[in-house]
Amino acid sequence: MSFNEYRDDDEIKESRGWLPTWWMVLFWGAIAFSVVYGVYMHGVEGWSMAKQYREEIEAFEKAHPEKLVALNDDGTNPYRTDAAAIERGKKTFESICAACHKVDMTGLVGPNLTDTTWLHGNTDKELYAIVMNGVPQEKLKQNPPKGPMPAHKNSLGSAKVLEVLAYVASKNPSLKAK
Numbered sequence: 001m002s003f004n005e006y007r008d009d010d011e012i013k014e015s016r017g018w019l020p021t022w023w024m025v026l027f028w029g030a031i032a033f034s035v036v037y038g039v040y041m042h043g044v045e046g047w048s049m050a051k052q053y054r055e056e057i058e059a060f061e062k063a064h065p066e067k068l069v070a071l072n073d074d075g076t077n078p079y080r081t082d083a084a085a086i087e088r089g090k091k092t093f094e095s096i097c098a099a100c101h102k103v104d105m106t107g108l109v110g111p112n113l114t115d116t117t118w119l120h121g122n123t124d125k126e127l128y129a130i131v132m133n134g135v136p137q138e139k140l141k142q143n144p145p146k147g148p149m150p151a152h153k154n155s156l157g158s159a160k161v162l163e164v165l166a167y168v169a170s171k172n173p174s175l176k177a178k
């Protein structure tokens with residue numbers, strides 16, 4: 001029996017034929033494309049969901065250094081007892097903060113950070129806000145004012161700022177956790 005032929009035995013007409021050529025071309029074409037695409041993306045390009053996720057996280061962290069690490073829920077510095085972080089904080093302090101606060105923290109343009117006098121509070125949370133956001137001209141408390149305290153949230157980011165503050169806390173017990 002061939003296609004497009006009547007079957008007479010039960011009087012039921014059955015009309016059969018190949019699907020149109022355009023449809024078959026699309027069908028096999030789509031299958032061929034998916035194989036080629038899959039091999040290309042995973043084999044040649046090395047694309048994977050995990051890799052793309054990692055890259056997006058990295059890009060975000062680079063664009064938002066201020067969100068790397070946060071204060072603990074109770075407002076305390078997570079690096080307080082972390083010796084390696086304190087050591088990194090010491091290096092950051094010496095290269096960035098010492099210019100205004102002196103290497104030994106006893107103060108130059110910026111106030112002494114080794115004494116018990118704190119102009120803007122003496123808890124982790126208060127100091128974190130000061131170092132991240134800086135002190136703008138109109139909120140300066142040194143008398144006479146010697147200059148603004150710059151913001152460090154974009155230049156250093158949260159992780160380095162918390163390391164520096166853990167270092168300051170390790171030198172000055174009057175900087176309280178909360």
Ligand code: HEC
Nearest residue numbers: 097100109110111118119120135140141142147148149164
């Ligand atoms: C350009 C100079 C400059 C740099 C750099 C600088 N500071 Fe300051 N800092 C100041 C000044 C000036 C003040 C005082 C602001 C005021 O008059 O209220 C201050 C205030 C502070 C205070 C508050 C002190 C208090 O008694 O309440 C802290 C804490 C502090 N700085 C930490 C840092 C740390 C940590 C760094 C490095 C990441 C840093 N500062 C970098 C100039 C600087």
